[in-house]
Amino acid sequence: MSMLKTLHRSRRGSWIYQSPRITLILTYAKAKGLDLGQVLKRHLDVVSRLGEHQRWILDRLGWLGYRSRRGGSPNISELDYYQRALGLNTGDVVKAVDAVLRAFNSRPNDVSALPPIPTLPEKLVIMRAIAGVESNFSLLETMKILLTRPKNIGDPDTFRRELRFRRTWLYSLHLIDAERPTCLGYAVAFSVETGEDAAEAYVMRAGELGLLKWIITLEAAALDVGTKNELDNLLSAYGAFMRDYLKVKVDLSEVYSAFQYMASDVGGITMATPALPIEEVLRRLRMSA
Amino acid sequence: MSSPEIAALSAYQAVPEICGEVREFGEPANPALARLLRGSYQALKEGGAVTGFYGFGKTLVAALSVFAENALGGRATVLAAYKVLRAEEGTVNLNEVAIDIAEEFEERCGEELREWLGGVFGKQSIKGTGTVGAKIDIEVKGSGLNRLLKVIKDLVNKGFTLIVVDEFERVVEMPAQYGFHDFDDLRDRYFEMVDRWPRANAGLTIPTTLWVYLDLQTRRRIAPLYHLTMNITTDDMRRFLERKLGKIPNELSEVEFRNPAVVSEIVRDVKSKGADGVLRDRIEWLRRIAESYPRAKMETKRALHAAYLAAWFMQNIYAEIPEKRLRKAAELVKSKDPVERLYSKRRRRNKLLTKVTNGYMLAAPVITHVRNVVKGAEMQHALGLEYVAHHIRLEMEIP
Numbered sequence: 001m002s003m004l005k006t007l008h009r010s011r012r013g014s015w016i017y018q019s020p021r022i023t024l025i026l027t028y029a030k031a032k033g034l035d036l037g038q039v040l041k042r043h044l045d046v047v048s049r050l051g052e053h054q055r056w057i058l059d060r061l062g063w064l065g066y067r068s069r070r071g072g073s074p075n076i077s078e079l080d081y082y083q084r085a086l087g088l089n090t091g092d093v094v095k096a097v098d099a100v101l102r103a104f105n106s107r108p109n110d111v112s113a114l115p116p117i118p119t120l121p122e123k124l125v126i127m128r129a130i131a132g133v134e135s136n137f138s139l140l141e142t143m144k145i146l147l148t149r150p151k152n153i154g155d156p157d158t159f160r161r162e163l164r165f166r167r168t169w170l171y172s173l174h175l176i177d178a179e180r181p182t183c184l185g186y187a188v189a190f191s192v193e194t195g196e197d198a199a200e201a202y203v204m205r206a207g208e209l210g211l212l213k214w215i216i217t218l219e220a221a222a223l224d225v226g227t228k229n230e231l232d233n234l235l236s237a238y239g240a241f242m243r244d245y246l247k248v249k250v251d252l253s254e255v256y257s258a259f260q261y262m263a264s265d266v267g268g269i270t271m272a273t274p275a276l277p278i279e280e281v282l283r284r285l286r287m288s289a
Numbered sequence: 290m291s292s293p294e295i296a297a298l299s300a301y302q303a304v305p306e307i308c309g310e311v312r313e314f315g316e317p318a319n320p321a322l323a324r325l326l327r328g329s330y331q332a333l334k335e336g337g338a339v340t341g342f343y344g345f346g347k348t349l350v351a352a353l354s355v356f357a358e359n360a361l362g363g364r365a366t367v368l369a370a371y372k373v374l375r376a377e378e379g380t381v382n383l384n385e386v387a388i389d390i391a392e393e394f395e396e397r398c399g400e401e402l403r404e405w406l407g408g409v410f411g412k413q414s415i416k417g418t419g420t421v422g423a424k425i426d427i428e429v430k431g432s433g434l435n436r437l438l439k440v441i442k443d444l445v446n447k448g449f450t451l452i453v454v455d456e457f458e459r460v461v462e463m464p465a466q467y468g469f470h471d472f473d474d475l476r477d478r479y480f481e482m483v484d485r486w487p488r489a490n491a492g493l494t495i496p497t498t499l500w501v502y503l504d505l506q507t508r509r510r511i512a513p514l515y516h517l518t519m520n521i522t523t524d525d526m527r528r529f530l531e532r533k534l535g536k537i538p539n540e541l542s543e544v545e546f547r548n549p550a551v552v553s554e555i556v557r558d559v560k561s562k563g564a565d566g567v568l569r570d571r572i573e574w575l576r577r578i579a580e581s582y583p584r585a586k587m588e589t590k591r592a593l594h595a596a597y598l599a600a601w602f603m604q605n606i607y608a609e610i611p612e613k614r615l616r617k618a619a620e621l622v623k624s625k626d627p628v629e630r631l632y633s634k635r636r637r638r639n640k641l642l643t644k645v646t647n648g649y650m651l652a653a654p655v656i657t658h659v660r661n662v663v664k665g666a667e668m669q670h671a672l673g674l675e676y677v678a679h680h681i682r683l684e685m686e687i688p
Contacts, residue, residue, distance in 0.1 A: 051332060051513035106505045113505035210646030221519065224508050226340060228688050253653075254645040257609035260518055260547055261686040262342040263664075270688035271342055273518040275547065275605070280522060 003154055004145070005136040007085050008165035013075025016040075017082040018165050019065025020126060020172045021116050024088075026079050028097045031090050032108045036076045042112035053278050054115045054222045057172065064168050066116075087135030089125065096121035096241060103237035104223070104230070115222035120215065121241040123173055124199040127188075130169065131198030139198070142166045143181055143189040173202075174215060174285050182286045184211055200246050207250065214284045217258040217274045221281075228261060228270040299550060300348035300390055306553070307349075308398035310532075316405050318532040319549050321525040322346070322353075323409045325517055330354040330410075332515035333453055333492025341517030344550025344683070350517065351453040352390035354492075356419035357406045359391065363450035364421055367391070371459040373437050374467040376429045383425040386440070388455060395419045433468055434482040441491050452491045483510050526552050538564030543602045543617055551604070551684055571601055572622060574681055577672040578662050582655075592630035593641065595619040596651060597659065599627070606656055606685045611648040663687050 008014070016022045022040065029039040047058070047066060058066060083090065100119045101110055118126065130137035145163065153159040170176040175185035184206055191201035206212040216238070225231050235252045242250050260275045274281070310318040317323075329339045329350040341347045351367045358365035372386040394402055399419055407415045427443050429436060437454065444452050460467045460475065469475040480503075486493075493511065508514070526546035531537050533556040541564055546552050558567045572594075579594035598618035599610045615627045624630075631641040632649065642649040651659075662668045663682050669675040681687065 046509045046512070049335070049337070049509070049512040051337065051515055052328070053514075053516060053519060101505075104505050110505045113509045208646075221516075223505070224514060226516075253643060253650065254609065256607040257605070257645065257650055259607065260342070260605065261607065261688050263682055263688055271518075272688075273340075273342070273516055275519075277520045277522060 004141060004159065004162040004166070005138055006162070007136040008161055009081075010161055011075065011078060012072045014078045014082070015068040015071035016065055016074045017078065018168050019116070020118050020122075020169050021114065022065055023079075023082055023086070024093055024097065024118060024122055024126075025111050025114065026076065027083055027088060027090055027093045028108075028111050030079060031094045032111075034108065034111075036079070039109075039112045040074060040076065043114075046113055047116060050115070054117075054224075056278050056282070057117050060178070061168050061171060064164070085136045086126075087129040087132045087137070089129065092125040092128070092245070093122070095245070096125045099237045099241040100223075100234075103233040115219075117219060117222050118172055119219045119223070120203075120238050121245070123215075124202060124242070124245060126169065126173065127198040127202045131192050137166065137169070140189060140193060142170065143175070143185060146170075146176060146180055171287075174211075174287060177287045183209060184285065197246075200248065203242065203246065203248075203250055211285055212252075213255040213258045214281050216252070216255050217276070217281055218278070218285075220259075221274045221278060226271060226273060228259075228272040231256070231259060231272050299344065300346070300352065300388075301393065303346070303349055303553075304390060304393045304397060308394070308401070311398055311401045311405055314532065315401075316408075319525065319529045319552075320532075321521045321529075321549075322350075323405075325520055326350050326353050326357070326409055328515045328520060329517070330357060332513045334358075334451060334490065335513055336486060336488035336491055337513035337515065338493040338511050339515045339517060342548070344548045345517040345521065346549060347517060348388065348390065348455055351455050352388065352394065353406075355451060355453060356391040356394050356402065357410060357415070358451040359421060360403050360406060360415045360417040360419045361410070361412070362417055364448055365391075365451035365453075366421060366444070366449065367453045367455050368437075368440065369456040370437060370454050371456050371467065373429065373440055374433070374460060378430055379428075380426050381429050383421070383427055383444075386427070386429070392420050434478045438482060438485055438487075441487060445487060445490060450490050454491070454493050457493075480507055483507060486510075521547065521549065523547055530556065534559060540564040540568040543614060545603050547604045547686075548683065554680075568621075570677070571684075572598060574674060574677055575601060576622070577674060578659055578681075581662060581668070581672060582658055588625060589630060589641070591622065591624040592619070592627040593655065594622045595624040595627045596631060596642065596649075596655070598622055600651055601685055604684055604686065606651060606659060606687050609645050609648050609650055615649065659685070660687055 008018070022043065025039060025043055026036055029036050044066070097111060099121050100114070101108065129135055131139045167176065170185070174182060175188060176182060181189065187205035187209060188198070188201050191205060192198050203212065206215055220231060220234060223234070225234060235255055239250065239252055242248065258275055259272045262271045307317050325346065332339055333354055339347055339350060355365040355367050366383060367388040367390070368386055369388050376386055395418060402419065403415050407413060425447065427440055429440060431439055441452050464472050464475040469478065523545040526549065527537065529549065529552050530541070530546060533552070538559065555567060575597040576594050579590050579597055582590055582593055595615060595618040598621060599614045600606050600608055602614050602618065603610055612628060619625070619627050628642065628649065632644065641652050641655050643652050662672065663678050669678045674681070
């Protein structure tokens with residue numbers, strides 16, 4: 001029988017943890033001693049006004065983790081449980097989020113302004129967490145289930161609930177599309193199966209498949225990167241984080257080819273923006289709706 | 290190149306052209322325009338902003354959004370930020386501080402435009418006029434961006450359903466002339482203005498030069514944003530070129546155009562000197578740049594010439610250039626294989642190409658070289674490129 005470990009207990013208000021972004025924001029805010037309720041409220045305000053280049057992931061996931069029909073109001077006190085169950089290392093989350101905030105000259109409070117999609121440093125922290133033996137996520141088991149569609153699944157309601165939770169997380173990492181693993185998903189799962197570090201496997205396989213630049217492009221779009229200066233800052237923040245976290249130097253210069261540029265006459269600023277519409281980028285990641 | 294005069298001018302210039310196209314094809318030749326207009330209109334209506342590079346049509350979509358809003362029964366106008374800021378205090382006519390491109394459209398092709406817009410916005414037909422019509426007086430009082438906010442609130446009170454504020458660039462370039470101490474002062478006031486923005490029914494076009502100074506929170510306050518540049522594909526531009534010229538000339542078949550203003554310019558050039566003339570010019574300009582590369586053998590310079598041409602094909606100096614395009618460019622400039630010459634194993638250290646997943650990119654020192662040549666007045670003069678440098682900058686997206 002295909003079983004998934006208990007991760008999502010569906011307690012009242014715990015629907016928010018289906019969103020990796022919200023889970024990460026709360027983890028960060030708690031570590032920094034911020035008011036979790038305030039941070040969450042500000043984030044939900046921000047999200048209600050996003051453009052389509054930032055909102056696509058919520059539209060595609062039916063706003064899972066952001067809206068609930070009968071799940072009650074968000075339950076912040078469940079955070080500790082989800083951190084433990086996912087295997088999230090708080091220190092790593094803080095480092096990852098700080099790396100991104102610093103790239104935009106932002107303060108810890110600005111964490112609520114991060115877009116629904118996790119950034120690369122956060123994705124790596126999630127990867128290492130959910131592939132770890134202490135995590136109830138069971139990355140490989142989940143990928144196998146998505147691939148083989150087993151019939152014998154135990155209690156169908158529990159199974160559906162557990163799978164739905166994992167889907168939003170895997171979708172945010174581009175490892176699955178609406179139904180099945182993506183090319184990146186297959187490649188990363190195989191690497192993890194052979195014992196490679198999940199975070200390193202994520203970056204390496206994405207790079208080899210020519211997808212890393214598109215993954216970063218999606219994030220840059222979601223962060224409203226508008227100048228080359230900001231793109232430089234973002235890439236150097238990503239580079240520094242990876243050197244520290246993965247102990248490898250990843251060449252990100254290829255990312256520049258995914259952008260369009262135009263010199264501006266003021267203050268030597270060069271404007272930069274992704275060269276493709278979001279839909280087109282998602283097609284390259286083989287992420288259908 | 291991105292000066293405000295030219296920006297506004299390019300939108301005015303586009304009016305007769307678009308009117309001609311709407312008459313000929315029933316829609317503008319640029320197939321992306323309907324999509325851009327829908328996205329922009331929605332963001333502006335929600336009190337958000339539209340951003341885009343020079344030539345991508347910020348002012349144009351602002352004017353078309355306003356035309357559509359008026360024709361759909363609302364009341365709308367595009368305010369020029371700098372005109373509001375420099376106006377005399379007191380009662381002024383709205384026309385004096387607005388950009389009247391919607392009027393231009395109404396005069397030249399109102400009927401045909403309404404028909405097309407009906408399709409864009411999914412309405413059977415829209416009948417109203419695209420302009421506000423009656424003369425409207427507004428009160429201009431106070432100073433700085435407060436004054437702008439007051440004008441917007443005044444217009445909302447007068448029943449306006451869409452107000453777009455455009456042309457901030459001029460203020461950004463010369464803040465002191467518009468009553469700000471300096472750029473930092475303007476930036477601080479801009480933050481405050483965004484905080485007090487009335488949201489619904491009043492949108493902004495944002496000069497990208499202000500962008501770099503906005504932190505995440507401020508950006509989120511301006512949301513939703515719609516980025517024009519991000520929503521145009523090379524396929525759109527290929528179809529645009531095809532429609533304007535009947536068919537894509539062989540000489541331009543390798544080029545991945547990305548900027549509508551560039552396509553329009555190329556079309557004009559092709560009509561005056563032929564596609565071979567257009568390509569010949571670029572080959573010549575890029576030859577001069579390649580030959581100015583310091584401390585390199587002639588054969589290397591020739592290979593660089595091919596690489597530059599290939600980057601021009603991609604319309605981006607940072608492009609991931611497929612090997613096939615590099616070879617095609619090499620054929621045209623009669624160079625040996627650029628990959629062999631610029632990326633060979635023998636060049637252990639100073640490789641002039643970088644290997645990436647699906648091809649090659651120009652290496653950093655090469656990009657810096659092109660950039661210095663095209664941006665420096667002395668080098669431009671020495672190579673006889675002073676009158677064409679802005680074309681090269683725009684067509685190769687040189688930072």
